[in-house]
Amino acid sequence: MRTQLFAAVAAASLLFANAAPAAGALKTAIFAGGCFWSAEHDIEHTKGVTDVVVGYAGGTTKNPNYDHHDGFLESIKVTYDPSVISYAQLVDAFFHHIDPTDPSGQFCDQGPSYRTAVFTADPQEKAEAELIKSQVGQQLRMPIKTMILGPTTFWMGESYHQHYAEKNPGNYMAYRIGCGRDRSLKAVWAKPPGGNERGR
Structure with missing residues (x-):
């Protein structure tokens, strides 16, 4: 299923791209993935990502x-x-670091400010994000509650929240373990042999 997903992503990227991006021409994308400490920590290790900041x-x-x-x-x-990672691939990576089936928040963080979303800058990004959302729904065989939204203003968060996991590893890991994030993510994305049903 994951191979089929990436094949669809690749096809969509070819469909929507007018030209190959120039090397070094950096772009930005905005996501809401629950606690911004964890959203930052998880996506910053993705190949092609050069920087991540947290905010609102x-x-x-x-x-x-x-x-x-x-x-x-x-x-x-x-x-x-x-030139390293396409927008569609980045959206796919984001989805795989969250529970996209939760409409109310993420793991132990529940409430309106912890809901998940992909903020798209233009119709091309919206189409690509909607495609990934559809593919994720097929993969998990559950309704996907992550919102696909339009352009937004990003407000930088406080300095003490930036790179929190890196600057406060002990406190962060205590929070992450206590929140059950990794255990819950494994349950969301686990598949039995053949990958035909969501793991329980």
Whole structure:
């Protein structure tokens, strides 16, 4: 199934791309994946990703912060090299670091600001993100609750939240283990031999 997924992604990339991206022409993408510490930590190790910062997106007011961000999602802004990883491949990587079937949050972090979303910059990105979402739904055989949204303003989070896992490894791992993130991710994405049904 994963091979079929990447084949579809590759076909979509060829369909939507007007020209091969120039090496070194970096782009950005915005995702909401629950706790932004974990969303940053997980995606920054993806090949082709050059930088990740955390913050807030999807709201309508100005200057949100950690204590006051009603209407916003905890989010990450990913800088990547499209000559190394396509937008569709990046979206696919993001999906595989979250539970896209949860409409209310992620793991122990539940509530409006922890819902998941892909913020798209233009119709091409929206089409590619919707394709990946559809493929993930077929793979997991469950309704996918991650939202595909349009352009948004990204507000940078506080400095003490940036690269939190790297700067505070002990505290972060205690949180991650206590939250059960890895155990839950394994359960979401586990497949029995043949990959025909979602693991239980």
